[in-house]
Amino acid sequence: MLTPAEAEKLVLENIPLWPKEDCPISRAHGRVLRESVLADRDLPPFDRVTLDGYALRASSLAAGVRKFQVEFVQAAGVRPGVMNPAADACIEIMTGAVLPAGADCVVPYEETARDGAEMTIAPGTGFAPGHAVHRRGSDHRAGDLIVPAGTRITGREIAVAAACGRAVLTVSRAPRIAVVATGDELVEVDAVVAPHQIRRSNDYALRAALAGAGFFYAERFHLRDMRQEIEHMLWHIIAEFDVVLLTGGVSKGKFDFLPAELDRQGVRKILQGVAQRPGKPFWFGLSQRQTPVFALPGNPVSAYTCLHRYVLPALGQASGLAPAPPRPVALAVPVTFKPKLACLLPVKLSSGPRAELLAAPAPGNTSGDFSGLVGTDGFVELPPGPAEFPAGTLAPFWKWV
Amino acid sequence: MLTPAEAEKLVLENIPLWPKEDCPISRAHGRVLRESVLADRDLPPFDRVTLDGYALRASSLAAGVRKFQVEFVQAAGVRPGVMNPAADACIEIMTGAVLPAGADCVVPYEETARDGAEMTIAPGTGFAPGHAVHRRGSDHRAGDLIVPAGTRITGREIAVAAACGRAVLTVSRAPRIAVVATGDELVEVDAVVAPHQIRRSNDYALRAALAGAGFFYAERFHLRDMRQEIEHMLWHIIAEFDVVLLTGGVSKGKFDFLPAELDRQGVRKILQGVAQRPGKPFWFGLSQRQTPVFALPGNPVSAYTCLHRYVLPALGQASGLAPAPPRPVALAVPVTFKPKLACLLPVKLSSGPRAELLAAPAPGNTSGDFSGLVGTDGFVELPPGPAEFPAGTLAPFWKWV
Numbered sequence: 060m061l062t063p064a065e066a067e068k069l070v071l072e073n074i075p076l077w078p079k080e081d082c083p084i085s086r087a088h089g090r091v092l093r094e095s096v097l098a099d100r101d102l103p104p105f106d107r108v109t110l111d112g113y114a115l116r117a118s119s120l121a122a123g124v125r126k127f128q129v130e131f132v133q134a135a136g137v138r139p140g141v142m143n144p145a146a147d148a149c150i151e152i153m154t155g156a157v158l159p160a161g162a163d164c165v166v167p168y169e170e171t172a173r174d175g176a177e178m179t180i181a182p183g184t185g186f187a188p189g190h191a192v193h194r195r196g197s198d199h200r201a202g203d204l205i206v207p208a209g210t211r212i213t214g215r216e217i218a219v220a221a222a223c224g225r226a227v228l229t230v231s232r233a234p235r236i237a238v239v240a241t242g243d244e245l246v247e248v249d250a251v252v253a254p255h256q257i258r259r260s261n262d263y264a265l266r267a268a269l270a271g272a273g274f275f276y277a278e279r280f281h282l283r284d285m286r287q288e289i290e291h292m293l294w295h296i297i298a299e300f301d302v303v304l305l306t307g308g309v310s311k312g313k314f315d316f317l318p319a320e321l322d323r324q325g326v327r328k329i330l331q332g333v334a335q336r337p338g339k340p341f342w343f344g345l346s347q348r349q350t351p352v353f354a355l356p357g358n359p360v361s362a363y364t365c366l367h368r369y370v371l372p373a374l375g376q377a378s379g380l381a382p383a384p385p386r387p388v389a390l391a392v393p394v395t396f397k398p399k400l401a402c403l404l405p406v407k408l409s410s411g412p413r414a415e416l417l418a419a420p421a422p423g424n425t426s427g428d429f430s431g432l433v434g435t436d437g438f439v440e441l442p443p444g445p446a447e448f449p450a451g452t453l454a455p456f457w458k459w460v
Numbered sequence: 461m462l463t464p465a466e467a468e469k470l471v472l473e474n475i476p477l478w479p480k481e482d483c484p485i486s487r488a489h490g491r492v493l494r495e496s497v498l499a500d501r502d503l504p505p506f507d508r509v510t511l512d513g514y515a516l517r518a519s520s521l522a523a524g525v526r527k528f529q530v531e532f533v534q535a536a537g538v539r540p541g542v543m544n545p546a547a548d549a550c551i552e553i554m555t556g557a558v559l560p561a562g563a564d565c566v567v568p569y570e571e572t573a574r575d576g577a578e579m580t581i582a583p584g585t586g587f588a589p590g591h592a593v594h595r596r597g598s599d600h601r602a603g604d605l606i607v608p609a610g611t612r613i614t615g616r617e618i619a620v621a622a623a624c625g626r627a628v629l630t631v632s633r634a635p636r637i638a639v640v641a642t643g644d645e646l647v648e649v650d651a652v653v654a655p656h657q658i659r660r661s662n663d664y665a666l667r668a669a670l671a672g673a674g675f676f677y678a679e680r681f682h683l684r685d686m687r688q689e690i691e692h693m694l695w696h697i698i699a700e701f702d703v704v705l706l707t708g709g710v711s712k713g714k715f716d717f718l719p720a721e722l723d724r725q726g727v728r729k730i731l732q733g734v735a736q737r738p739g740k741p742f743w744f745g746l747s748q749r750q751t752p753v754f755a756l757p758g759n760p761v762s763a764y765t766c767l768h769r770y771v772l773p774a775l776g777q778a779s780g781l782a783p784a785p786p787r788p789v790a791l792a793v794p795v796t797f798k799p800k801l802a803c804l805l806p807v808k809l810s811s812g813p814r815a816e817l818l819a820a821p822a823p824g825n826t827s828g829d830f831s832g833l834v835g836t837d838g839f840v841e842l843p844p845g846p847a848e849f850p851a852g853t854l855a856p857f858w859k860w861v
Contacts, residue, residue, distance in 0.1 A: 084649065085680075088668040102829055105655055109759070134685070136645030138656050155645045155708075155758060157656045198829040205831045213672060213860060218665035218760060218830040222658065226650040244537030244556045248485065249627040254506055255539050255558045257623065264619035267489040271614060279486075284535070307556075357556060358510070359619060389815040414790040414854055415815045428503055428599040429619040430606045453815055459614065 060334040063401050063440060066341065067369060069330050074373045075349050077301070080232045084220050087212045089273035090230035091378040096206040096216070099223045101196035105139075106158035109191045113171060113178055114142070114162035115149040117188040120180065122146065127178045133159055149178055158192050165191035209381035211273070231378040234301035236269060236277040238262045239292075241308040241317065242357060243284045260429060261306045261362050265355075268363065271460035272371050282308075289320055297324060297346050304370065307357030317354070318342065326352050334443060335401040337361035341369065351377075359429045364403050364438055367457045385455035388439060391417035394452075396444040405435040406456070418456060435459070461735040464802050464841060467742065468770060470731050475774045476750050478702070481633045485621050488613045490674035491631035492779040497607040497617070500624045502597035506540075507559035511592045514572060514579055515543070515563035516550040518589040521581065523547065528579045534560055550579055559593050566592035610782035612674070632779040635702035637670060637678040639663045640693075642709040642718065643758060644685045661830060662707045662763050666756075669764065672861035673772050683709075690721055698725060698747050705771065708758030718755070719743065727753050735844060736802040738762035742770065752778075760830045765804050765839055768858045786856035789840060792818040795853075797845040806836040807857070819857060836860070 061069070079093045108114065115127060127149035131140055135155030142148050142161035149166075150159055158165070164186045172179045199205060205223070206216045212230070220228055240262040248258050262279040269277045280296060282289050296303055308317040318328065325347040333341050338361040342354035353370050355362040376382065388408065396402040406418035421435045439454035448454075462470070480494045509515065516528060528550035532541055536556030543549050543562035550567075551560055559566070565587045573580045600606060606624070607617045613631070621629055641663040649659050663680040670678045681697060683690050697704055709718040719729065726748040734742050739762040743755035754771050756763040777783065789809065797803040807819035822836045840855035849855075 084664055085667070088671045098831075102831055104653075104658065135643055136657055136685075138654070155643060155658070193829075198831050206834050210834075212668075214665035214668035214764065215830055215833045215836075215860065217668045218661040218764075219834060221649045221661035221664045222830060224649060224653065224659055242536055242556060248622045248625060252505075252625065253539070256537055257505065257556070258625060260619040260622035263485055263622045264615035266486070267613075267615035267618045270489045284537075363615065363619075387811050387815045410788050410817075413814065413852075414788045414817045416811075416817060417815075428594075429616055429623060430499075430503060430599050432616045433607050433611075433620060435616075451814075459616065 060332050061330055063333055063335050063368060063403075066330055066333040066343075067372065070343050070369050070373050071376055073329050073343075073345055074351055074377045076379060077234060077377050078232045079229050081227045082230045083227055084217050084225065087217055087220075087228050087230060088214070090212050090228075090233070091375075091380045092206060092208055092210045092212055092216065092228060093231055093379050094229040095204050095208050096220050096223060096225060096228070098199040098201050098203045098205055100201045102199040102222065103193050103195055103197070106195050107193040108152050108154060108156045108158055108165050109193050110165060110167050111153050112151075112165050112167040112191065113149040114152045114158055114165050116146065116162060117164045117186055117190070119146045120185055125180050125182060127180070129173075129176050129178050133157070163188040163192070167191065207381075209379055211380060233276055234274060234374065234377070235299070236274055236302040236304065237280060237296045237300040238265045238269070238277050239280040239282055239296060239303065239305045241282045241284070241289075241305060245281060261357070261359050264359065264363055264429065265304060265306065265366055268366055268371075268460050272374070274374060286316065286320070289317065293320060294324055297326065297350055297352065301350060302374065303350060303352045304366070305352070305354040306362045308354070321352065321354075333401075334399070335403055336398055337403060338365040338368070339400065341365045343369070360405070360432060363429070363432065363459075367438070367459060368403065368440075371460065385457050386416070387453045388416040388418040388456040390439070390448055390450050390452045390454065391419040393450050394420060394441065394448045396441060396446055396448070399443050399445070401443050402441040403438050404441060405432055405438045407434060408436045408456075416456070418454070432459070461733050462731060464734055464736050464769060464804075467731055467734040467744075468773065471744050471770050471774050472777055474730050474744075474746055475752055475778045477780060478635060478778050479633045480630050482628050483631045484628055485618050485626065488618055488621075488629050488631060489615070491613050491629075491634070492776075492781045493607060493609055493611045493613055493617065493629060494632055494780050495630040496605050496609050497621050497624060497626060497629070499600040499602050499604045499606055501602045503600040503623065504594050504596055504598070507596050508594040509553050509555060509557045509559055509566050509592060510594050511566060511568050512554050513552075513566050513568040513592065514550045515553045515559055515566050517547065517563060518565045518587055518591070520547045521586055526581050526583060528581070530574075530577050530579050534558070564589040564593070568592065608782075610780055612781060634677050635675060635775065635778070636700070637675055637703040637705065638681055638697045638701040639666045639670070639678050640681040640683055640697060640704065640706045642683045642685070642690075642706060646682060662758070662760050665760065665764055665830065666705060666707065666767055669767055669772075669861050673775070675775055687717070687721070690718065694721060695725055698727065698751055698753065702751060703775065704751060704753045705767075706753065706755040707763045709755070722753065722755075734802075735800070736804055737799055738804060739766040739769070740801065742766045744770070761806070761833060764830070764833065764860075768839070768860065769804065769841075772861065786858050787817070788854045789817040789819040789857040791840070791849055791851050791853045791855065792820040794851050795821060795842065795849045797842060797847055797849070800844050800846070802844050803842040804839050805842060806833055806839045808835060809837045809857075817857070819855070833860070
């Protein structure tokens with residue numbers, strides 16, 4: 060049976076790259092950038108004043124001039140004036156304004172006194188050339204690469220794009236995702252529930268987690284254990300969506316039926332079964348149109364874990380996102396694990412005395428119920444048992460979105 | 461002047477708690493829960509079978525019975541049958557089904573052979589009572605608290621709510637936030653830009669960061685440096701929004717004007733100025749209706765830093781979110797900082813050999829330009845200088861959303 064790393068590799072090798080589309084920056088938050096953003100002009104575009112005060116020549120101060128004549132007020136957003144060449148010339152100036160030609164530093168208000176058109180600076184106060192001036196091009200030269208393709212767009216990248224005059228960015232098209240719960244035991248959350256039934260929760264959880272990862276177009280479906288219904292619905296879903304997530308119906312008992320139907324509909328199996336707990340029945344295939352079909356176990360914790368371990372990284376890669384390896388954490392307590400399976404263990408993180416990330420298994424509940432995941436931060440992956448992992452063991456960590 | 465901790469305390473003491481509203485779980489992702497979610501019945505609600513195979517009595521196996529008669533098939537989602545009291549009785553059973561009365565364990569298909577109605581288990585194979593059975597109430601008893609109020613709702617909490625029959629949850633009302641850029645030097649991103657002008661980027665950045673933190677209703681405004689425009693627009697904005705974020709106009713030069721206008725409109729100043737770099741001019745007040753008004757510096761890095769240091773924690777508290785102290789990280793390299801101000805330093809995180817979180821300052825660019833924040837993960841707060849902070853110094857870390 061495949062290891063988790065082998066299964067991940069197979070999934071990532073077979074996932075398509077989605078097409079690009081244009082997106083206005085006001086709606087680009089969370090999308091994946093598919094082009095590089097370059098500086099369209101020097102950044103800053105001019106010698107920018109960084110506080111309110113008086114622009115003058117540092118050499119005048121060094122030569123002992125203390126009384127200055129205020130020539131005019133230079134506001135932000137207007138074309139700069141030219142300073143008189145006299146040594147005692149100065150210009151009252153505002154944050155964000157262009158430093159006028161002839162001046163080379165700005166003295167803050169706090170260091171000055173004003174009387175009519177005369178400004179005085181106390182003896183002994185000196186300022187070097189460039190003080191409170193953010194020099195043109197000191198951050199970036201026109202043409203510099205600022206944001207590389209493959210970046211998940213946040214406020215910072217949007218601000219850079221705006222500063223560079225990019226009102227529209229090329230991003231990955233958002234995939235339409237079908238989240239399909241299967242099983243006759245499931246009833247809707249607001250329906251009357253019999254003692255032998257359970258309410259649909261998996262598809263809600265997966266849809267919310269997809270939204271948390273930036274994939275907002277997910278629609279929920281429910282297939283009952285009826286061949287005709289599965290056949291008919293599955294055909295439509297595979298034809299209409301960019302990604303299909305099935306939950307349930309992949310364990311041994313029913314599996315002869317649902318995968319047979321997938322097979323009949325031309326979905327090619329890429330992998331089935333991973334040597335891990337939970338999530339062993341994980342299944343992945345591609346439709347004839349190369350639509351990825353993920354079949355997750357029906358157990359809620361298994362499905363949620365497989366989503367984070369395989370599906371979200373795959374959707375990230377399909378979006379063109381640069382890969383980000385999981386961060387290591389250290390076990391806070393010893394962990395015993397007997398099965399010959401990789402152990403995907405929900406944990407809560409805390410910080411050690413040297414800023415170590417410490418991972419403590421969720422207390423008690425290991426049953427597969429979602430309630431055991433409330434209060435956890437993600438899961439670690441431990442190699443196959445049987446093993447005693449001492450406290451301090453390093454393990455890669457996947458964060459719940 | 462206030463320390464960052466004092467400023468934070470003042471903000472949090474003065475921030476209102478927002479009203480509650482009902483929200484369907486399909487739209488609850490990212491909202492803050494304002495009620496507790498209790499188990500409405502035992503979880504699991506019945507003795508639930510966790511794999512496909514045969515339900516039987518463990519005592520029969522222990523007594524040496526190896527050949528069993530399959531009485532019927534028990535599917536998930538149907539009322540359970542009752543097992544024949546004979547020692548060699550068994551029931552073929554599916555994942556998710558109710559364990560029938562009389563059976564106490566489930567033997568997986570893999571351990572069995574089948575011939576007509578007869579099922580055989582190889583000698584030496586034993587299963588304890590409870591094997592592959594998830595006992596009723598073993599996770600939670602009806603009435604147990606599962607998700608406490610004050611939780612940010614993710615897929616896990618939505619799943620728990622769904623499992624407990626809660627189609628609608630009580631959450632904090634989403635605030636309407638005005639993001640107001642000020643300054644004549646700003647032009648729209650798609651406008652022609654003169655050499656002395658810069659494009660609006662701050663308000664885009666803040667709006668996107670607010671969305672990243674789960675606050676989606678943010679509208680952008682631009683006030684030019686004209687008293688009448690400010691007077692008129694400000695009045696409307698303060699009347700119509702739940703939170704007002706101003707950027708720019710709080711540095712010394714213009715500040716006599718914009719705060720005077722805020723004062724005239726009944727906005728009571730709570731704090732002005734924090735001993736920190738960047739973000740020293742940070743200003744916070746409350747309108748007569750107790751609408752929080754945050755005035756952030758116009759410098760992009762200052763505004764973004766103040767948003768994360770003060771505004772987002774305040775909005776979290778106003779939403780009823782349980783407080784989460786910042787995680788400590790360790791400096792990856794020595795840092796020298798001369799001003800007598802707290803140092804809020806953008807950093808990139810990496811992992812050390814013991815899973816320590818190591819924070820490296822962003823290389824080069826410390827000018828306040830957004831481009832210097834691309835590639836950073838957040839910022840650390842160091843105590844006021846002048847000081848040499850050696851590598852390994854622990855500091856609290858705020859993550860960019």
